[in-house]
Amino acid sequence: MESANSIAATLRLQITATEKRLASLKQQLADIEEKSAENVSVSPEVPVTQKTKWPLSAEEYKRYGRQMIVPNAGLKGQLRLKSASVLIIGAGGLGCPSSAYLAGAGVGTIGIVDGDTVEISNLHRQILHNTSTVGLKKVDSVISYLKNLNPNATYIPYDIHLTPQNAEEIVSNYDLVLDCTDHPTSRYLISDACVLLSKPLVSASALRTDGQLIVLNSPPLPVGNPEGGPCYRCVFPKPPPAASVVSCGDGGIIGPVVGVMGVLQALEAIKLIVSGKLKGDGEPVASSMLLFSANGNPQFRSLRMRARSPKCAACSENAELTLKNLPEMDYAFFCGLTAPVNILEAEERIEAKEYEKLSKGTKQHLLLDVRDKVQFDICNLEGSINVPFSTFQGGRPLSQEGEQPSWLPESFAPDSPIYVVCRLGNDSQVVTRKLKESGLGTREIKDIRGGLKSWKEQVDDSWPEY
Amino acid sequence: MAAENTIPVIVEFTGGLEMLFSDERKHKLSVPTKDDQGKAVNIGWLVEYLCDKVMKDTRKEMFVLDGHVRPGILVLINDADWELEGEASYALQPNDNILFVSTLHGG
Numbered sequence: 001m002e003s004a005n006s007i008a009a010t011l012r013l014q015i016t017a018t019e020k021r022l023a024s025l026k027q028q029l030a031d032i033e034e035k036s037a038e039n040v041s042v043s044p045e046v047p048v049t050q051k052t053k054w055p056l057s058a059e060e061y062k063r064y065g066r067q068m069i070v071p072n073a074g075l076k077g078q079l080r081l082k083s084a085s086v087l088i089i090g091a092g093g094l095g096c097p098s099s100a101y102l103a104g105a106g107v108g109t110i111g112i113v114d115g116d117t118v119e120i121s122n123l124h125r126q127i128l129h130n131t132s133t134v135g136l137k138k139v140d141s142v143i144s145y146l147k148n149l150n151p152n153a154t155y156i157p158y159d160i161h162l163t164p165q166n167a168e169e170i171v172s173n174y175d176l177v178l179d180c181t182d183h184p185t186s187r188y189l190i191s192d193a194c195v196l197l198s199k200p201l202v203s204a205s206a207l208r209t210d211g212q213l214i215v216l217n218s219p220p221l222p223v224g225n226p227e228g229g230p231c232y233r234c235v236f237p238k239p240p241p242a243a244s245v246v247s248c249g250d251g252g253i254i255g256p257v258v259g260v261m262g263v264l265q266a267l268e269a270i271k272l273i274v275s276g277k278l279k280g281d282g283e284p285v286a287s288s289m290l291l292f293s294a295n296g297n298p299q300f301r302s303l304r305m306r307a308r309s310p311k312c313a314a315c316s317e318n319a320e321l322t323l324k325n326l327p328e329m330d331y332a333f334f335c336g337l338t339a340p341v342n343i344l345e346a347e348e349r350i351e352a353k354e355y356e357k358l359s360k361g362t363k364q365h366l367l368l369d370v371r372d373k374v375q376f377d378i379c380n381l382e383g384s385i386n387v388p389f390s391t392f393q394g395g396r397p398l399s400q401e402g403e404q405p406s407w408l409p410e411s412f413a414p415d416s417p418i419y420v421v422c423r424l425g426n427d428s429q430v431v432t433r434k435l436k437e438s439g440l441g442t443r444e445i446k447d448i449r450g451g452l453k454s455w456k457e458q459v460d461d462s463w464p465e466y
Numbered sequence: 467m468a469a470e471n472t473i474p475v476i477v478e479f480t481g482g483l484e485m486l487f488s489d490e491r492k493h494k495l496s497v498p499t500k501d502d503q504g505k506a507v508n509i510g511w512l513v514e515y516l517c518d519k520v521m522k523d524t525r526k527e528m529f530v531l532d533g534h535v536r537p538g539i540l541v542l543i544n545d546a547d548w549e550l551e552g553e554a555s556y557a558l559q560p561n562d563n564i565l566f567v568s569t570l571h572g573g
Contacts (some may be wrong), residue, residue, distance in 0.1 A: 094573040131522040205570040208483050212570050236569060240538025244528055246482065248572040258573065279506045289540075291567065293480055296491065303565075368492040390485075 018342065020281040046184055046384050055079060060152065063433055063444035064106050067373025077274035078106060084273045085109035087171060088164055090180030091116075091138040096128040097262035098269070103146040105270055109154045110146065111174060114138040115161040125255035141411045162186060165327045167193040175278050180199045182247060184239050185331040191216060191232030195223060195315045196323050200278060203232065204261040207251050209294035213286075214305070215268050217315070226308050228280070230287050234309040244337035247248050257294055264290065308403040312425045341426040343433055355419055359383075364416040366409070370431045371422050379464045381421070381455070389427040405440075419442035425436035425451035472496045473507070473560050477516065481568035483539065486523040493520060495557065509541065510554030511562065529566075540567040 030257050054061075056078065059070075068078050087105050091114035103110055118129045126138075133141035139157035146155055158170060162181075171177060171193045179190045179201060187203065194201040200218035204211065214235070219226030248258075272278055276360040287305040314321045321329075350358075354421050358367070367384040369376055376386040387407045392398070399405040418435065422428040425448070448454070454465040477493045485490045491546050515532055528536065534554075535541055541548040541557055542565040544571055558564075 049571060090573055092573055180573050182571055184571055187571065205573050206530075207482065207570040207572040210570060212481070235540070236538065238537035239568065241527075241531065241536065244536070244538060244568070246573055251482070251572065253572055293491075296480070301545065303540075303542050303567075306549040306551065370546075390523070390525065452526045 002361070028183035029235055035078045049184075056082070060106070063150070063152075067105060073274055074466055076241060080273050080276060081106045081270070082108045082280070084176065085111070086178065086269055086273075087113065088113040088178045089113045089178055089186070090127050090182065091126075091128075092122065092180065092182065093125040093140045093206065093248065093255070093258035094180035094262040094265060095107045095178070096126045096142065097259050098143060098266040099146060099224065100128060100149060102269060103150045103153055104157075105266070106150070107153060107273070109156065109174075111156040111158060111170070112139045112159070113158040113162050113170065114142075115159060121249075121465065125253060125258050126256075127259065131434070146309060162189060162193075164189060164329045166409035167326060168323055171199060172197050174199065175270055176271055176272060177201045178269060180265070183246060184335045187232055188239065188334065189329070189331050192321055192326060192329070194312050195231045196321065196326060198222065200229070200280075201231075202265045202272075203267045206253060206258035206261045207246060207248060209254055209257055210434055211257055211262050211292040213261055213290040213292070215272075218272065219277065219284055221280050222380055223315050223321075225332045226310065226316075227284055228308055229284075229313060230306060230308045231312065231315045233314045234306065235289075237309070237313070239335040240444065242338045245335075245338070253295060257292070260292055264292075308320075330459060341429045344429050348432060348436075349429075349449045350419065351449055351458065353458040355448050355457075356459045364413055366412060366416065366418045368420045368431070369422070370417055370427050370460070375423065375466075378466055381452075382419070389422065389431065391435050398434070398440075408440075415443050417446065419446050419448055421448040421455070422451045424453055425449055470526065471499055471544055473499055473558055473562075475512070475558055475561070476563045477512070477520075478565045480565065481570055483529065483566050483568045486515075486520055486525060486529055497521070506557045508558060509543070509548060509556045509564065510552060512558060513554070535566070537570045541565070542567065545563065 038295050043207055055075070056064075064078050076409070084107050086102055086108065086109070087095055088102075091099070091112050095112065095114065099110060099112060118126070118136055118138055118141050120131070120134050123131065128145040129138065129141045129437075133144075134463050137159045139159045139449070143155045143157050146153070160166065162170065171251060177190060177194050177199050181187060181188060181190065191201060191203070195215050198220040200220045201216040201326075203216055204213045216229060217231050218229040219227070279424060287307065289305050290301045291301045291303065308315055310316050311318065313319055359367070367381060369380055369384040369386050370389045370392070371384060375382050380386065385407060420428040420432045420435070427462050428451060429449045432445055435445050451464065453465065456465055473496070475495050475497060479487050479489055480491060482484055487493065495524065497507060497515060497537065499507065502505050512529060517530055530536060543551045544563050545565070548556060550564070
């Protein structure tokens with residue numbers, strides 16, 4: 001009761017303070033409206049925007065003073081930031097910190113592209129969103145934060161994903177692009193658009209405890225000019241096999257790791273803008289990639305990278321890519337599709353609720369959980385045993401000829417069934433197929449359809465989905 | 467094998483590739499100076515050697531595809547893109563540092 005009373009008292013204080021603040025804002029607004037009305041009626045010759053002898057407002061000198069006094073930044077750098085426009089594609093783990101630093105630094109125009117909404121699983125790393133913005137469009141959540149941070153800039157939301165069809169229209173409005181997305185399809189598309197529209201591109205990525213940063217197409221010289229900076233296709237001419245692409249949702253990500261990479265993107269952007277190198281003037285710089293490994297020693301490593309490739313499909317003189325054919329490009333096809341796995345017949349699968357009934361019976365069976373050990377240790381079903389999916393991949397047989405796999409209990413009867421489960425029901429199908437083909441097949445071997453996600457939906461809603 | 471017939475090299479894996487190599491990022495290796503045909507060993511030879519002798523994981527295709535380092539993996543020789551050094555034909559030198567980086571896509 002004591003604590004309820006003290007919470008109520010705190011709330012009353014907060015309400016009083018907020019009411020005072022509201023009254024003050026209303027007064028400010030009324031004053032401004034009154035003044036502008038006077039200006040119009042009494043002195044119509046006064047221009048709407050008053051010119052002073054100083055290029056920035058008094059507030060701007062104060063706000064940006066700490067960075068303006070750094071050698072190489074200066075007033076000139078600040079004015080360049082103010083007149084610069086930066087497009088940030090992706091309002092997630094990279095886009096949040098990078099947009100915050102760029103808004104804070106006084107970049108005049110910031111566009112944000114993202115079609116997703118805020119989820120609670122984003123919040124440990126996507127630091128501009130918060131618990132109360134869960135469910136909102138990410139662009140709206142980010143821009144509301146940025147406006148609070150620095151109301152001087154213009155913020156332009158695009159609550160859609162970048163596509164080959166809209167890329168030219170969006171990207172062409174900006175001086176510089178930050179790739180803060182999370183998939184090879186968008187990374188190739190963004191690079192291609194930047195090459196065709198001559199925009200430098202600051203690209204970063206992160207997974208688990210590692211991050212990578214590379215400045216591409218800088219200087220952004222015309223297609224065919226070998227002096228221009230390499231593009232994403234110069235460095236990665238062929239996309240990785242779809243099966244090797246791991247998202248943060250599947251592989252995991254430590255918040256500060258992706259945060260570091262986003263902050264570094266903002267830094268590279270500020271360096272390019274302040275030095276006046278957006279258009280590629282000045283000495284060309286050798287291309288490099290920065291690697292960050294939280295557990296590495298050293299943690300940062302700078303790698304010397306190749307120049308533009310004379311065979312590049314986007315930026316070389318032999319490239320066939322043009323602004324005209326960009327909208328017809330199929331990046332999902334180029335990178336390979338990752339459709340949900342569906343390789344089993346209906347009778348090779350079992351619903352979670354049926355498995356639950358059967359598991360309560362007396363018949364001996366084995367529940368094989370093929371998630372990574374770290375996921376198994378977070379939560380698992382009673383009696384299940386853990387044999388990670390990676391154990392089953394590759395060409396090698398499950399066990400030596402004529403022997404049982406080591407994970408199979410010795411007392412386990414040869415006709416007792418095996419059920420396979422994973423997080424979402426994809427890997428478990430692959431393992432079920434492999435087990436059936438490897439001489440364990442006379443017994444019943446079934447996949448639990450939809451994995452532990454279905455277990456939560458059908459059987460136990462207390463199951464801690466992560 | 468006598469020391470004069472081997473070259474010490476450091477091989478490193480990052481970006482998730484270390485998972486294919488017993489979760490070890492850094493491997494200090496001593497490799498023969500010559501291959502089966504008596505030619506000086508190069509990076510192409512080293513990639514095969516890593517697959518046959520060092521990799522315990524069964525997922526070879528996550529490292530090598532169609533006889534080449536798979537797309538999405540960068541090879542760095544002493545912190546320089548292998549494209550600047552002659553790619554697979556670069557002849558290994560004593561104490562070279564060869565880094566394999568898997569590209570990341572998350573953000």
